Amino acid sequence: MKLASYKSGRDGRLMIVAKDLKTCCDATGIAPTLQAALDDWKNIAPSLEEQYQLLCEGSHSDAAPFDTSQCAAPLPRSYHWADGSAYVTHVELVRKARGAELPASFWEDPLVYMGASDAFIGPEDPVEVESEEWGIDFEAEVVVVTDDVPAGVTPAQAAGHIKLLGLVNDVSLRNLIPAELAKQFGFYQSKPWTAFTPVLVTPDELGDAWDGARLHLPLRTTYNGDLVGAPNAGQDMTFDFPTLIAHCAKSRSLMSGAVIGSGTVSNVGSKDGSCCLAEIRCLETIKDGKPSTPFMSFGDRIRIEMLDAQDSSIFGAIDQIIVRYEPSAV
Structure with a gap:
């Protein structure tokens, strides 16, 4: 449904x-x-x-x-939003672009941060940002929503707690990230509100594309009318959703409505394009020594969607414009 x-x-x-x-x-x-x-x-x-x-x-x-x-996010706010970086090939690429080695542990232990869930935004709501200098970027991801998950579940047990799936635009402010990570305390200002597709669907809606752990379909990202990526979300996903859920529930239970994200979908070599500008810029840096693609500007448009085998939209589309946010005088 x-x-x-x-x-x-x-x-x-x-x-x-x-x-x-x-x-x-x-x-x-x-x-x-x-x-x-x-x-x-x-x-x-x-x-x-x-x-x-x-x-x-x-x-x-x-x-x-x-x-x-008329759509808000299907869950307009959630008690818990944890986003992973399940496509380690993406992390490897980012680190390669800045000349840093990837620790071996990244292939064995998931990277997860807890994001802002007090408000999510709808599929056609504008992305409001105060300054273009903050490095506005989209990130197309797959998410799952759980029921109550007890602490200490195994990945095999966690699979049964996945009730709904959807897509998100996990907006990132790239130029705010380095200073935050330098504090070694995680993201905060660099992660504004996350946008969701119009609908979330139960796993049975996905047929053979959902194997109980990964969603094996291309995730299409269209930027200002041009398709910039359609990597397959089921490929190169180092940590599947049951593994991410078990990781998040290692020491505490998750309450119903917990949203767990895959992180930016990425395939090895980015042969099918990218789901964020940061990855495109990394590829340019590796090839040319510096990036040539700018981050987003006010008026830019991003569309994120996934089609089934019959080319029908599964979740509906995230379709957003970047706009300038004017702080209130109050």
Whole structure:
């Protein structure tokens, strides 16, 4: 099934969306928000599925056109957002561009940071940034959403806690990152709000493309109308999602609605293009000694989407414009 949230208050209004993303129906009679549904997923999911089947069959009495302009993030805010760097080939490339070796441990132990989850933004909301000098970049990623995950789970156990999947634009402010990492205390100012696709989907919607651990489809990133990358999200993923979840739950439980990100999707050699400008710039640096592609400017547009084998959009598209943020005088 496919689930979305229309904008309403801070936690949105839960909507069920048809497989073709053309129609939807209000689900608040079953659960007011997606977080509420996840909190009691075992009991609530069957009722949502029943309405979803009616919607897909074209027999739902309250079906209405699905309007992505009304969409908040499917989870407008979450209790937990942990983003990994599961494609170690990407990390290796970044370090190579600056002449640094990759520690052997990076291939054995996942890199994960805890991001801002007090607010996510919708698929068509603008990316507001105060200054272009901060080095604005997009990062196209796959994410999973869990139910309650007990501390100490194994990867095999963690796989059963994946309830939904989607895509995100994990915006990065690249020129703020070096000073933050130099403090050896992680990202903060360099990671503004994250944007989500219009819908999250249950694993069964993905068919053979989902093997229970990785999503084996190209992730398409279009920048100012040009396709800059379509690497396969299932290839070269050093740490799969169950491994990332188990890593995050090593010493504490994860509450329902926890969002776990893959990090920037990247294939070895970037033969299918890149999912962020930083990687493109690294390739230019390795080849020419310096980057030639600038970071994003106000007015630039980024689109992130994944298509199935029939070239139909699975999650809908993130389609955003970069705009200048004006700090309030208050």
